[in-house]
Amino acid sequence: MAQLLRxxxxxxxxxxxxxxxxESDDAVLDLLFPDEFDFGAFLSTRxxxxxxxxxxxxxxxxxTAEMWDGPAPTQEAAAWAEQAEADFESVSGQVAVWSMSLGRSEDLITLSDTGGSWHVRLCSSGRAAVEALGESEESIKGVERYLAQFWPARS
Incomplete structure (x- = not known):
């Protein structure tokens, strides 16, 4: 059974x-966020x-980002509005968070001390609620939630 590392x-x-x-070391990437962003998909990869x-x-x-030593436990479909899985390569073991409007944030997700190949499961909830609040003049915080579970691709 896989263990949650972080x-x-x-x-x-x-x-x-x-x-x-x-990938935090964006010098190794040919295409930087948000170039060629696919708005038609919940999760797309480059x-x-x-x-x-x-x-x-x-x-x-x-x-919430989780790092596991093997395949993370499957998430209950009913608890999430969207779920998708993908592969992810990191040369640094660090992942930067980017906003379409603000650019790169100071926050980093630490996958490991070194680079590697990862598998990720991404889940989202609160999507209908945040969409309904779209016309609100109020600041919207914490309505939409994401879970990103990473584990080594070799697992």
């Missing part, structure tokens, strides 16, 4: 219905990049 919780600023998780489409236009979502 968990981080971050506030993620969503702008224009989007945010991304990108080398060293995970592009995430939100249900809300402008708000602060909560992202």
């Amino acid at each position: 968990q981080q919780q971050l506030d993620v600023f969503v702008g224009y219905h989007a945010f991304g998780l990108q 080398p060293g990049r995970l592009d995430i489409t939100s249900a809300g236009h402008t708000h602060t979502a909560v992202l």
Whole structure:
């Protein structure tokens, strides 16, 4: 049974219905966030990049990132509005959080001390609620939530 190695919780600023998780050492990437972002998919990938489409236009979502030593436990489908899985390459073991409108945040997700190949499962909840609040003049924070579970691809 896989063991949870680390968990981080971050506030993620969503702008224009989007945010991304990108290899921290962006000098090794050919295509930087948000170039060629696919707004038609909940989760899309580019080398060293995970592009995430939100249900809300402008708000602060909560992202919980988990690092596992093997395949993370499957999530109950009923608990999440969206789920998707992808592969992710990191040369540094660090992942930067990007906003469509604010650029790179100071927050980093630590996958490991070195680079490697990872598998990630991304889940999202609160999508209908954040979409309904889209016309609100109030600051929207924590309505939409994400869980990103990473584990080594060799597992």
